[in-house]
Amino acid sequence: MVALTVNGQSHQVDVDPDTPLLYVLRDELKLNAAKYGCGLGQCGACTVMIDGEAVFSCVTPIVVLEGRNITTVEGLGTIEAPGPMQQAFIEEQAAQCGYCIPGMMMRAQVLLQRDPAASDEEIRAHMEPNLCRCGTHMRIVAAIKRAGKLMQTASVDTAKRTG
Amino acid sequence: MERMTIPDLSRRSVLFGTGALVMAFTMRPALAQTTQAPGDETQNFQAVEQPAPDLPGSLKTNPNLESWIRIEASGHATIFTGKAELGQGIKTALLQIAAEELKIPFEGLSLIGPDTVLSPNEGYTAGSHSIQDSGTAIRHAAAQARDILIGEAARRLSLPVEQLRAEKGTVLGPAGQKLGYGELVSDHLIEGRAQPVSKLTPAGDFVEMGTPRHRIDIPGKVTGGAAYIQDMRPDGMLHGRIVRPPSPAARLQSVDLSGVETMPGVVKVVRDGSFLGVLAEKEWQAIKAMRALSAAAQWSEQASLPEINDLPKALMAIPAEDGVVVDKQVPVAVTRTQEATFTRPYQIHGSIGPSCGLAHLVDGLTTVWTHTQGVYPDQKAIAQMLGVPIEQVRCIHVEGSGCYGHNGADDAAADAALLAQAMPGRPVKVQWMREQEHAWEPFSPGxxxxxxxxxxxxxxxxxxxxxxxxxxxNSRPGTAGALLPAQHMAKAFPPDVPKLQITPEGNxxxxxxxxxxxxxxxxxxxxxxxxxxxxxxxxxxxxxxxxxxxxxxxxxxxxxxxxxxxxxxxxxxxxxxxxxxxxxxxxxxxxxxxxxxxxxxxxxxxxxxxxxxxxxxxxxxxxxxxxxxxxxxxxxxxxxxxxxxxxxxxxxxxxxxxxxxxxxxxxxxxxxxxxxxxxxxxxxxxxxxxxxxxxxxxxxxxxxxxxxxxxxxxxxxxxxxxxxxxxxxxxxxxxxxxxxxxxxxxxxxxxxxxxx
Amino acid sequence: MRLIRFLGGALCLVVILGIGFVAFAWRSAIDPVEPPATASFDPALVERGASLAAIGNCSVCHTKEGGEIMAGGLPLPTPFGTIYATNITPDPETGIGRWSEEAFGRAMREGVDQEGRHLYPAFPYDHFTKVTDDDNRALYAYLMTRKAVRAETPANELPFPINVRMVLAGWKMLFFTPGVYEPDAAQTAEWNRGAYLAEGLGHCGGCHTPRNLLGAEKKSEHYAGGEAEGWTAYALNAASPAPVPWTAESLNQYLTTGYEAQHGVARGPMAPVTANMRLAAPDDAKAIATYIASVMGQPSTEKKSLGEKSVQQSSELEKGVQVQSAGAQTLPAAVDMKDPGAAIYAAACSTCHEAGRPVPYGGLPLRLSTAIHGPTPTNPINVILYGLPAPEGERGPIMPGFAGALTDQQIAQLLAYMRKTFSDKPEWKDIEPLVADIRAGHKDTDLRSLSSDGGNAPANPTKRETSW
CATH class of the missing domain: 3.30.365.10 (Aldehyde oxidase/xanthine dehydrogenase, molybdopterin binding domain)
Structure with a gap:
């Protein structure tokens, strides 16, 4: 059994210690947001946040995650009460097929938690590891900028939730 | 599996009441109003029968347009389409069209996508045809449904239809009379008939069409909703993985299954000719078993690929049949000529999410959930591959990662269908690995x-x-031979031989x-x-x-x-x-x-x-x-x-x-x-x-x-x-x-x- | 080079030299010229200059992130302050547009600019002095035919007295011997060509030779290993830590493609060197390989057989991962899971590094890794933290970084396990604080990615233009 903290909740999961976090999130905890894209750390579809850093969950075995705080898109808000990042992606309609989007949001979340006023150039450089095939990039950048603005005006509540 | 609870609507009828209004009638003349006459989209229609080849768009395959619209006694309306959401936002746009013509608020509508039991057969979702084909059909069906409802209200209120209008799911009379659509369909049989001309809403009166609308699928996708086939996890589901050959012409010589069969979580190893797959309880177990199986397999390989360093030459050396696209040569006074040659390599679709299929064999019926662009053609091809009557396969579209054409979706559906035969009663999900998607999707030609x-x-x-x-x-199914696992089975199906066709839409x-x-x-x-x-x-x-x-x-x-x-x-x-x-x-x-x-x-x-x-x-x-x-x-x-x-x-x-x-x-x-x-x-x-x-x-x-x-x-x-x-x-x-x-x-x- | 090590004892210099050296140090200006027209240069000369500039790696220091090529502005952090690379485009106001060929030649030979000011040896004229007039002419032709970019070089941020350029004359007196390369008659022409390029334009010693307190290369420890931009530059002499001894052939392959099957891929500041090398005349790269291999010398029988053993052990991994079949990875290695480092290695590293997929796209078996055999864990820490980022639009190895996934302690445990398991070298001390130091950015680590196809430098995501 391995103990994990995901979106503020503790879980005990019964899987091999070499299991990549991605499969624990998706299959054990039934969380949909983190996606399988390459399993090689090349595309970013599986990106989650661990202790404030962006991590490829597909190449991160759970054996290293004891005591760490893992955040997924499910931890940013709900469909009823979307968080600023989610709200911004909806408002900008920043998706085509949308498959890469949760990974994009988590990587962006890491940047905006450090600097919600990140510039266009900083956003692009930061988002470099994540791939989109539909060509939604321009809207993704716009959504991240919007999310930054929303975060700057967001309530303390939201800040806590996305912590 | 919400859609599976919807009753069978495949009956062909003109109109029936007592609780629901289902639009199902011929609208040949009406559709001519707004569909110009494009040529065939070759990808769309070559695989399905064309009972009415003279008609435009989806009418070729669905001249009777069964079940495009259903209105419930609650006033809620369901729209049926044979076109798949691929990330192009088609669900939202089709509902906008229906809302506009039905005069129902957008929120009062829902959509049923491609499903060989529920939806019209619109062939493939390809060639930028969804709005032209499905949108046009839905627009007419919705306009006619609205007028039939107005007609029913007129009958009840004993007023001429000219004095009535529809708005927000209600028919309104001149003296403030109101009859909700639900009310109109709930009591007794409505008699109505499709008109030869649909009364389409003039563009100047549009409230929904032409207005930017937020897509209905995005909120779920950005909040961790189960939005994709990859997110489906029915109870009892097994994880399947395939071991593909190391090269296109390779064949499996031998494989020692014993080491893999005893690995933790492994439920079954399936070998059929050069098709090799594994089923396990957990996904990571399936992946590990797949890797072990890969290491245990011995293949014979063959050099079958062209010389990449001079690809243009290699391509031009392939035997060719000439098709004249246009020949309108007239004498002209040319003073000078100029020429150029351009080349392009093979390219890939490169979906960010590798292909995935889910299949479930219960009582002889194999239900396949797939992100294919064509559920009906896949149903036929998969049935052929499995050697069962077509009725014993049902294909249901579920969104996948953007495909941009014929990627691995159909093959992954077939993989799942084949593996599911080995474990009746248990749903089987097959997820392709990144390397498999890159190496095995059908490429775009050089x-x-x-x-x-x-x-x-x-x-x-x-x-x-x-x-x-x-x-x-275009090498879409087609026959079973278009499906990768069918090509690898012991009783292999040969790939379809594409035929030269010169059509207005082109290939x-x-x-x-x-x-x-x-x-x-x-x-x-x-x-x-x-x-x-x-x-x-x-x-x-x-x-x-x-x-x-x-x-x-x-x-x-x-x-x-x-x-x-x-x-x-x-x-x-x-x-x-x-x-x-x-x-x-x-x-x-x-x-x-x-x-x-x-x-x-x-x-x-x-x-x-x-x-x-x-x-x-x-x-x-x-x-x-x-x-x-x-x-x-x-x-x-x-x-x-x-x-x-x-x-x-x-x-x-x-x-x-x-x-x-x-x-x-x-x-x-x-x-x-x-x-x-x-x-x-x-x-x-x-x-x-x-x-x-x-x-x-x-x-x-x-x-x-x-x-x-x-x-x-x-x-x-x-x-x-x-x-x-x-x-x-x-x-x-x-x-x-x-x-x-x-x-x-x-x-x-x-x-x-x-x-x- | 970017980390300026020559300033260590700069204060002492003042004492040693004093004002009396002004006369010695004085250099006059060379008259400015009208910028020569592009058409005035022979295209063949320009092309030869391009090849030489690639070997000199000019564009790498003289181009800032997001800046125009050769227009300078790249900050070169030093322990005392920051020096900015100059604009060497032919812009008459902010570049070298008004430099005559003579002025350019003097800068290369003597480290003095057109106005007569001594240059900081961040510009490696201790090597460039060996370049012939002929080659300087070609380099000049190449640079003067670049796009003129108006870009003011920011003022250096150096305290007194290091900001007094006259001080540099003293440094030169102590450590700088001007003069063109002298061929060694006992060696072949190819060897001499290689030596000329490696010691001169290529300035390999700038990173691979250790420096003294005053930042000058220690002549007695030629190629004994140094450092560059937060990376360890391994010894290129007999002390080379590569587990499989280098040969002229393997070095040539590495230099011109950025990878070699039994040594892995270039990364950090070496990545653009190898990418640039592809633009150089093929014979020149081969000559450099020949020369460096001779500096390394024949490996001892013991070293050789150890190398062969490592290759043998690693080749057993090639038993069958066929990436089209079932992915590029293999099963996690069977290890003692009670050793936390081993557990991390098995789960996070072995699935690629033991998969048998060849470099550059597959992970190198760590038994073959110079980094695991090197004197410091700096390089493997950099790679574990930051990975190999994807090159821009070109084929190239990508390794995910583990900075967010692994703690300092976990990386230290992992490296201790790798060192113990895959090398015959003594354990590294104090890995964990070094990880923390690097993670905190104290080492100013330069991250570059490698393009294995494009063959052009810099294929570097950190150097892309993101401003318009």
Missing amino acids: MVTKVRAGLDDKGNILDWNYELWSNSH GDRNSNPLYAFPSRHVIWHFLTEAPIRVSALRGLGAYMNVFSIENFMDDLAVQAKADPVEYRLRHLQDQRAKDVVSRAAEMFGWKAGQAAPEGHGYGFAFARYKNLAAYCAVALEVKVEPETGRVRLIRASSAVDAGEVVNPNGVANQVQGGIIQAASWTLYEGLTFDRTRITSVDWSTYPIMRFDALPEAIDVDIIPRHGTPFLGAGECSQGPGGAAVANAITHAIGRRVYDLPLTRERVRDAAQKRV
Whole structure:
């Protein structure tokens, strides 16, 4: 059994210690947001946040995650009460097929938690590891900028939730 | 599995009441109102029967239009479509159309997507046809349903229909009478008849169509909802993985299954000829078992692939059957000719999420959930592969990652169906690995094009001679032989042999006939009859390469004629709508004839009307080139689009913008690599695509309003112009053209340094 | 080079030299010229200059992130302050547009600019002095035919007295011997060509030779290993830590493609060196390989057989991962899961590094890794933290970084396990604080990615233009 903290909740999961976090999130905890894209750390579809850093969950075995705080898109808000990042992606309609989007949001979340006023150039450089095939990039950048603005005006509540 | 609880609606009836109104009637005359008569979309209809080949669009396959609309006693309406959501936002747009004509609030509608039990058979979701085909059908069905409801209200209120109108799901009378749609369908049988002409809402009265609307699928996708087939986890589900051969012609010699069968969680190892798969309780267990199985397998391999170092030569050496696309040669007084040859390597779809299929065999019925673009063709092919009657396979569309054409979706569905036979009663999900998606999806064919123009003394084009060498861009099912696992089974199904067909919409020859008004022209497709590499449809089929070639060459000719490229195009165009998008894009960009770009910068322009039948699109684009390294930086792009009547402008803009970025990636970076035996582009490090830092500063899209005109498919319209504009801008920057795709850093550097 | 090590004892210099050296140190200006027209240069000369500039790696220091090529502005952090690379485009105001060929030649030979000011040896004229007039002419032709970019070089941020350039004359007196390369008659022409390029334009010693307190290369420890931009530059002499001894052939392959099957891929500041090398004349790269291999010398029988053993052990991994079949990875290695480092290695590293997929796209078996055999864990820490980022639009190895996934302690445990398991070298001390130091950015680690196809530098995501 391995103990994990995901979106503020503790879980005990019964899987091999070499299991990549991605499969624990998706299959054990039934969380949909983190996606399988390459399993090689090349595309970013599986990106989650661990202790404030962006991590490829597909190449991160759970054996290293004891005591760490893992955040997924499910931890940013709900469909009823979307968080600023989610709200911004909806408002900008920043998706085509949308498959890469949760990974994009988590990587962006890491940047905006450090600097919600990140510039266009900083956003692009930061988002470099994540791939989109539909060509939604321009809207993704716009959504991240919007999310930054929303975060700057967001309530303390939201800040806590996305912590 | 919400949709499985919906009662069977496949009965063909005109209209029936007592609790629900189901639209199902022939509307042949009505549809003629708004559907212009495009040719066949070859991908859409070749695989399904055409009981009414004389009719336009989806009517070919569904002349009786069963079950497009159902109105419940609650007043809620359900719309049925055979077109799949692929990330193009079709669900939302179709509901907008239905809401507009039914006069029901958007929120009061829901949509049932492709399902061989529930939805009409609309063939494939391909060729930018969804709005043209399904949208048109739904629009008419909705308009007629609304009028039938008004008629029923008129009967009840004893008022002439002219005094009634529908609004927000209610029929309103002149004295404030109100009858909700639910009320109207709930009591007793309604008798109504479809009219030969639908009373369509005039564009000036639109409240829903033409208005940007947020897509219904995005909130779920950004909050962790179960949005994709990959997110399906029915109870008792097993995880399946396939071990593919190491190369296209490889066959399995031997494999020791014993070590794998005893691995933790492994439920079953399946071998059928060269098809090798494993089923396990947990996903990571399935992956580990797959890797162990891969290491245990012995294959015989064969060098079957062409020589990549001279791919154009290899392609042109393949036996070809010639298809004449257009032959309108007239005597012209040519003073000079100019010619050029363009080449393109094989390219991949590269979906970010590798293909996935889910199948469940219960009581002889195999239900397959799939992100295919065509549930009906897959049903037929999978049934054939399994050797069962077609009724014993049901295919249901569930969204996957964007596919951009025929990717691994159909094969993954077949993989799942085949593995599910080994474990009746348990749902089986097969997820392809990244390397499998890269190496085994059907690629977009390599192409060579050769163009020769006869010019007058002012450099105007009098005669146009164009040849293209390409395989068919369509190997969709088809028969079971189109499915990868069926090709690998012991009782192997041979791949379908594609046939040369020259159709108005085109295939490899799509957009090979320029829209420009040249007096004399001859276009021929050297249809390569053997495919050394498995190929099929990628967004735009041949249109990308043909538009690339035509539009690059138009720039070359403009330079020779000492003309401005925009002016040169306009002087060869007669179609006013074409001229309008060209002028608008130039205006947005700030294009000025003869204007010099800053040192190292270049401006490029390109135009096409997709398939010469669908949306018009022009792109102006600025790049910067560093000659020392050949690095190309996209600076900005402006694009004008005419998509006829536009349902969701936000969706069209999203598609056009995305198309330009995707085409820029194809143009600058992409080419499949292989040795004589194996595909070597197997991941993102060996097949790079565009990343964030390479984006331009802005891509502006302007949609020219054309209210009251037919829908023109827009989903693929910017691929050709987008790619060609990048190339023309590079050429403008460095003063030399690169004729071979992709325009890599090395090629651009060599051209910039005049080493070519 | 970017980390300026020559300033260590700069204060002492003042004492040693004093004002009296002014006369010695004085250099006059060379008259400015009208910028020569591009057409005035022979294209063949320009092309030869391009090849030489690639070997000199000029564009890498003289181009800032997001800046125009050769237009300078790249900050070169030093312990005392920051020096900015100058604009060497032919812009007459802010570049070298008004430099005559003579002025350019003097800068290369003597480290003095057109106005007569001494240059900081961040510009490696201790090597460039060996370049012939002929080659300087070609380099000049190449640079003067670049796009002129108006870009003011920011003022250096150096305290007194290091900001007094006259001080540099003293440094030169102590450590700088001007003069063109002298061929060794006992060696072949190829060897001499290689030596000329490696010691001169290529300035290999700038990173691979250790420096003294005053930042000058220690002549007695030629190629004994140094450091660069937060990376350890391994010894290129007999002390080379590569587990499989280098040969002229393997070095040539590595230099011109950025990878070699039994040594892995170039990364960090070496990545652009190898990428640039592809632009150089093929014979020149081969000559450099020949020369460096001779500096390394024949490996001892013991070293050789150890190398062969490592290759043998690693080749057993090639038993069958066929990436098209079932992915590029293999089963996690069977290890003692009680050793936390081993557990991390098995789960996070072995699935690629033991998969048998060849470099550059597959992970190198760590038994073959110089980094695991090197004197410091700096390089493997950099790679584990930051990975190999994707090159822009070109084929190239990508390795994910584990900075967010692994803690300092976990990385230290992992490296201790790798060192113990895959090398015959003594354990590294104090890995964990070094990880923390690097993670905190104290080492100013330069991250570059490698393009294995493009063959052009810099294929570097950190150097892309993101401003318009």
